[in-house]
Amino acid sequence: xxAPNVRCTSRDQYPRRWAKTLKLELRGITKSFGxxxxxxxxxxxxxxxxxxxxxxxNGAGKSTLMNVLYGLYSPSSGQILVDDVPVNFSGPADxxxxxxxxxxxxxxxxxxxxxxxxxxxxxxxxxFGGVLNLAETRRKIREISTQFGFDxxxxxxxxxxxxxxxxxxxxIKALVRNSKILILDEPTAVLTPQETDxxxxxxxxxxxxxxxxxxISHKLREVKAISDTITVIRRGKVVGSASPDASxxxxxxxxxxRAVNLTLNKADATPGAETFKINNLTxxxxxxxxxxxxxxxxxxxxxxxxxxxxxxNGQTELTEAVLGLHKHVLxxxxxxxxxxxGKSVRQVLDSGVGFVPEDRQDDGxxxxxxxxxxxxxxxxxxxxxxRAGTLNRAAIAKNAINKVAEFDVRAQSSQDAAxxxxxxxxxxxxxxxxxxxxxxxxxASQPTRGVDVGSIEFLHKRIVAERDAGTPVVIVSTELDxxxxxxxxxxxxxxxxxMGIVPGKSSRALLGLMMAGLPVAEAQEQMKSQSESGTTxxxxxx
Amino acid sequence: MSGTDKNVxxxxxxxxxxxxxxxxxxSIPGATGTPGATGAAxxxxxxxxxxxxxxxxxxxxESSASQVVREIMSGSAMISVLAVVVALVIGGILIAITDTxxxxxxxxxxxxxxxxxxxxxxxxxxxxxxxxxxxxxxxxARTWQGRLGIFETLTFATPLILSGLSxxxxxxVGLFNIGAKGQIILGATFAGVVGFMIELPPGIHLLAxxxxxxxxxxxxxxxxxxxxxxxxAHEVIVTIMLNYIAVSLVLYLLKNQLRDPSxxxxxxxxMHETAMFPLLLGPNYRLHAGxxxxxxxxxxxxxxxxxxxxxxxxxxxxxxxxxxxTAGMLVSRGYITVMLISGALAGLxxxxxxxxxxxxxxxxxxxxxxxxxxxVALLGRSKPWGTFFAAxxxxxxxxxxxxxxxNANVSIDxxxxxxxxxxxFIAAPPLIRSIFRIKEARSEGVSA
Numbered sequence: 001x002x003a004p005n006v007r008c009t010s011r012d013q014y015p016r017r018w019a020k021t022l023k024l025e026l027r028g029i030t031k032s033f034g035x036x037x038x039x040x041x042x043x044x045x046x047x048x049x050x051x052x053x054x055x056x057x058n059g060a061g062k063s064t065l066m067n068v069l070y071g072l073y074s075p076s077s078g079q080i081l082v083d084d085v086p087v088n089f090s091g092p093a094d095x096x097x098x099x100x101x102x103x104x105x106x107x108x109x110x111x112x113x114x115x116x117x118x119x120x121x122x123x124x125x126x127x128f129g130g131v132l133n134l135a136e137t138r139r140k141i142r143e144i145s146t147q148f149g150f151d152x153x154x155x156x157x158x159x160x161x162x163x164x165x166x167x168x169x170x171x172i173k174a175l176v177r178n179s180k181i182l183i184l185d186e187p188t189a190v191l192t193p194q195e196t197d198x199x200x201x202x203x204x205x206x207x208x209x210x211x212x213x214x215x216i217s218h219k220l221r222e223v224k225a226i227s228d229t230i231t232v233i234r235r236g237k238v239v240g241s242a243s244p245d246a247s248x249x250x251x252x253x254x255x256x257x258r259a260v261n262l263t264l265n266k267a268d269a270t271p272g273a274e275t276f277k278i279n280n281l282t283x284x285x286x287x288x289x290x291x292x293x294x295x296x297x298x299x300x301x302x303x304x305x306x307x308x309x310x311x312x313n314g315q316t317e318l319t320e321a322v323l324g325l326h327k328h329v330l331x332x333x334x335x336x337x338x339x340x341x342g343k344s345v346r347q348v349l350d351s352g353v354g355f356v357p358e359d360r361q362d363d364g365x366x367x368x369x370x371x372x373x374x375x376x377x378x379x380x381x382x383x384x385x386x387r388a389g390t391l392n393r394a395a396i397a398k399n400a401i402n403k404v405a406e407f408d409v410r411a412q413s414s415q416d417a418a419x420x421x422x423x424x425x426x427x428x429x430x431x432x433x434x435x436x437x438x439x440x441x442x443x444a445s446q447p448t449r450g451v452d453v454g455s456i457e458f459l460h461k462r463i464v465a466e467r468d469a470g471t472p473v474v475i476v477s478t479e480l481d482x483x484x485x486x487x488x489x490x491x492x493x494x495x496x497x498x499m500g501i502v503p504g505k506s507s508r509a510l511l512g513l514m515m516a517g518l519p520v521a522e523a524q525e526q527m528k529s530q531s532e533s534g535t536t537x538x539x540x541x542x
Numbered sequence: 543m544s545g546t547d548k549n550v551x552x553x554x555x556x557x558x559x560x561x562x563x564x565x566x567x568x569s570i571p572g573a574t575g576t577p578g579a580t581g582a583a584x585x586x587x588x589x590x591x592x593x594x595x596x597x598x599x600x601x602x603x604e605s606s607a608s609q610v611v612r613e614i615m616s617g618s619a620m621i622s623v624l625a626v627v628v629a630l631v632i633g634g635i636l637i638a639i640t641d642t643x644x645x646x647x648x649x650x651x652x653x654x655x656x657x658x659x660x661x662x663x664x665x666x667x668x669x670x671x672x673x674x675x676x677x678x679x680x681x682x683a684r685t686w687q688g689r690l691g692i693f694e695t696l697t698f699a700t701p702l703i704l705s706g707l708s709x710x711x712x713x714x715v716g717l718f719n720i721g722a723k724g725q726i727i728l729g730a731t732f733a734g735v736v737g738f739m740i741e742l743p744p745g746i747h748l749l750a751x752x753x754x755x756x757x758x759x760x761x762x763x764x765x766x767x768x769x770x771x772x773x774x775a776h777e778v779i780v781t782i783m784l785n786y787i788a789v790s791l792v793l794y795l796l797k798n799q800l801r802d803p804s805x806x807x808x809x810x811x812x813m814h815e816t817a818m819f820p821l822l823l824g825p826n827y828r829l830h831a832g833x834x835x836x837x838x839x840x841x842x843x844x845x846x847x848x849x850x851x852x853x854x855x856x857x858x859x860x861x862x863x864x865x866x867x868t869a870g871m872l873v874s875r876g877y878i879t880v881m882l883i884s885g886a887l888a889g890l891x892x893x894x895x896x897x898x899x900x901x902x903x904x905x906x907x908x909x910x911x912x913x914x915x916x917x918v919a920l921l922g923r924s925k926p927w928g929t930f931f932a933a934x935x936x937x938x939x940x941x942x943x944x945x946x947x948x949n950a951n952v953s954i955d956x957x958x959x960x961x962x963x964x965x966x967f968i969a970a971p972p973l974i975r976s977i978f979r980i981k982e983a984r985s986e987g988v989s990a
Contacts, residue, residue: 325867346870355868363868368861377858378869386851393849 022099022180023048029078038064040236051213053223056233062216066183070102071095101174102183107166111159119173140176148205164195183214192310193512200226220248256453266464269488272301276441276472281331283317291317293496299472306487307476314496315476319445323355324348349378352440364430367419372400374418375433407432424451442466445476622921624974625967633960634666641665669952676945677938691941693829699937703836704891705915706929707843712884713924716860721781722888723912724788725759729889730896731792732758734810734903737817747816752893759889760882767881771874793905810903819898832894844926917965
């Protein structure tokens with residue numbers, strides 16, 4: 001990964017077309033789906049050459065608004081104005097023609113095509129006889145690439161590129177189509193901290209080149225670092241705008257609508273006996289590829305081990321191997337000295353493991369069953385929920401009422417199907433279930449993904465409470481902030497290998513280097529040499 | 543691009559998958575959205591970490607068949623009722639346009655339009671009137687047997703209830719059991735062997751026949767369940783093939799070991815009297831005690847699905863096998879046991895058919911019951927009591943269809959058309975919804 005300071009771009013060299021900028025205005029945009037109002041009279045002005053952040057919780061209506069702007073949805077009412085001229089987009093093609101480009105959170109790239117082919121896709125220039133002419137596209141990609149220091153090879157296959165570069169391809173795609181306004185939808189969700197910093201650099205250069213950027217995020221730190229203007233959306237409405245100088249607490253309050261305690265008050269861990277041990281664990285897929293490679297770690301009672309890493313580096317396999325969901329597992333996993341490898345999921349759960357899967361909708365809940373039933377999904381065989389093979393409905397209902405109250409699950413009735421709940425409430429149901437019995441080990445993957453800031457606070461407290469009750473806790477999260485917040489020690493996985501275990505208070509930069517594949521010793525080395533040469537990045541402070 | 547909300551699948555952000563109506567309830571890929579198990583788009587940074595794409599050992603993604611079933615089950619009872627109504631209306635149109643009185647009257651439509659309308663009314667009301675009377679009560683019939691068609695309806699319904707339950711139960715676990723036919727045949731064959739080859743005291747003999755039939759069906763269903771669980775072989779293919787094998791197998795046995803020596807046809811000897819279901823209403827009616835077995839089965843299956851831990855597992859596996867597995871349920875064992883039970887129910891349907899109605903085993907013992915069972919389960923929306931009433935309705939079609947053919951001179955095939963239309967409309971809930979402008983009941987998220 002290229003260090004950001006390698007690039008040098010002269011701002012005088014931008015061609016003329018970058019000089020022309022665009023002002024975008026949304027007036028009273030309302031978008032409703034049936035009775036549900038996703039956007040309620042939203043006014044927004046994106047001045048030319050600015051980075052305008054759209055801050056809001058999941059489900060606040062940010063993405064809906066941007067899809068309206070990009071022509072994917074037609075607004076129920078309201079107007080879009082480009083350079084003070086009202087426009088009417090009937091599809092993304094119109095939006096693109098008007099100079100609006102969008103980089104979706106999940107990339108719209110064809111993995112087996114080259115960068116150039118992907119960029120040309122949809123606007124292919126052909127020579128005589130319909131033969132694809134990529135030379136022009138290649139030239140443009142090189143041009144943009146050198147201008148902004150993108151470092152993208154037009155002939156590389158997209159599937160071979162890391163996520164950060166794929167994102168740049170998406171940006172190039174928009175720029176090639178002459179976009180003056182770039183919408184970036186949660187662009188940092190899939191990036192390592194270093195890649196995030198590089199993206200911030202790129203955004204700064206695009207802005208300097210005259211491109212306006214709409215930056216959608218729910219991460220306060222990033223929004224504060226890059227924006228010129230911040231607009232906060234809550235429940236489909238604009239609740240205010242803020243300058244980037246506003247404090248994180250102020251922004252969080254605006255976003256959630258009430259005072260939020262962002263820092264978790266947790267006492268230092270008082271680790272007890274090391275009861276949970278993983279020794280030389282290797283997990284393979286059916287093809288024999290090692291998804292997890294020789295990982296050894298241990299967790300003590302009363303301690304939270306955070307597992308950091310970019311999505312897809314073996315975290316899923318690690319947690320699933322513990323639970324007994326994987327077939328090809330080598331090595332050993334012991335809890336209280338008892339071997340877990342080779343045990344069935346039922347046996348593992350019965351031995352006192354609480355498990356929150358990474359993907360609650362696919363693995364954690366049965367959407368069609370009621371909330372009450374989901375709250376006993378792995379407890380249904382034990383008293384008091386069933387006896388002699390018969391479910392005890394009264395006990396199930398009583399449990400549901402207690403758990404719904406205790407975990408503040410916002411539901412009309414605990415007899416409603418679980419998939420009527422919002423993501424955050426679904427997650428509360430899963431956590432309520434898994435924390436509702438005496439545990440000897442608690443493993444949670446992405447415990448607060450898609451959960452609003454207010455609920456995160458509550459869920460984090462519950463997890464810390466479980467730790468303080470003397471349970472070894474493993475937290476897997478791709479959100480570095482969450483790992484830093486919760487963990488007493490942090491293990492970093494890259495490509496299925498353990499890069500090292502560092503204390504919970506380690507610096508973001510160090511973790512970032514490890515997440516990018518440097519073993520802990522090398523990462524510390526590099527940190528040292530960087531601080532000596534005085535080129536420490538902005539994100540180096542924890 | 544003619545931009546409407548729906549016209550954008552290629553560009554739509556996965557952040558709002560299929561839930562534009564529900565932005566208050568962010569789904570997982572929402573905003574923090576790391577792609578998770580389904581996200582092929584967000585490729586991991588690490589070159590060798592391809593864990594997302596192929597999760598080893600995970601149960602397969604649910605088949606399209608079970609998606610169809612879920613779609614059907616999620617519809618309201620109103621959809622089922624309306625499907626029947628629409629099918630009857632279209633059936634009525636067919637009856638009218640194939641009636642010579644109507645076509646003749648239409649010849650002078652512009653001279654006397656009322657004559658055409660009258661002819662249409664007469665044609666349809668006669669046909670459906672005959673159907674209704676044949677299936678329930680016909681005061682004009684000469685014999686009491688003919689007058690009380692309701693008992694004939696229940697006789698026809700008995701095997702349909704049991705086989706419908708068989709399909710229903712499998713549906714709920716996400717399996718499409720097309721094999722009711724084969725399971726009925728095997729159940730009847732096993733029951734027959736006990737029923738006409740062995741002599742046992744009364745009572746015990748019938749019980750033995752029922753147990754044998756259930757075992758026969760369970761065996762045949764269990765094969766499909768076992769193959770599904772152990773090899774992933776799709777149950778639809780397996781059960782269809784097992785149907786063919788069952789037909790040929792019983793024919794072979796009837797030509798050889800099981801053949802009635804006094805007959806030149808491939809049929810079995812008659813069941814012993816002790817092996818047969820007692821008639822409930824005396825010799826004038828065919829209605830037999832198999833109906834009681836069927837009703838008991840409805841109660842048992844209803845309890846099993848809604849009240850037992852096993853049923854809880856079944857429902858969880860059927861709706862989300864991955865979550866069921868994560869919660870410690872043994873998905874593959876669920877597939878095997880449910881197909882055993884499902885097969886046993888279909889086997890019992892074979893028993894009621896043989897030991898209640900037919901009394902002699904032939905290769906066509908299952909008739910159309912095996913496939914009507916699927917229709918009945920769909921119409922009953924995979925609920926035990928829904929299946930019960932759907933089976934009664936189909937029994938009524940059968941009982942009334944004959945009366946309609948004789949008394950109103952309408953081909954009995956119309957009944958088959960109406961039955962098929964019912965399936966068609968049930969399998970396409972959006973069709974019914976658009977005909978009657980029913981708003982799809984969307985669950986609205988409660989915002990956190």
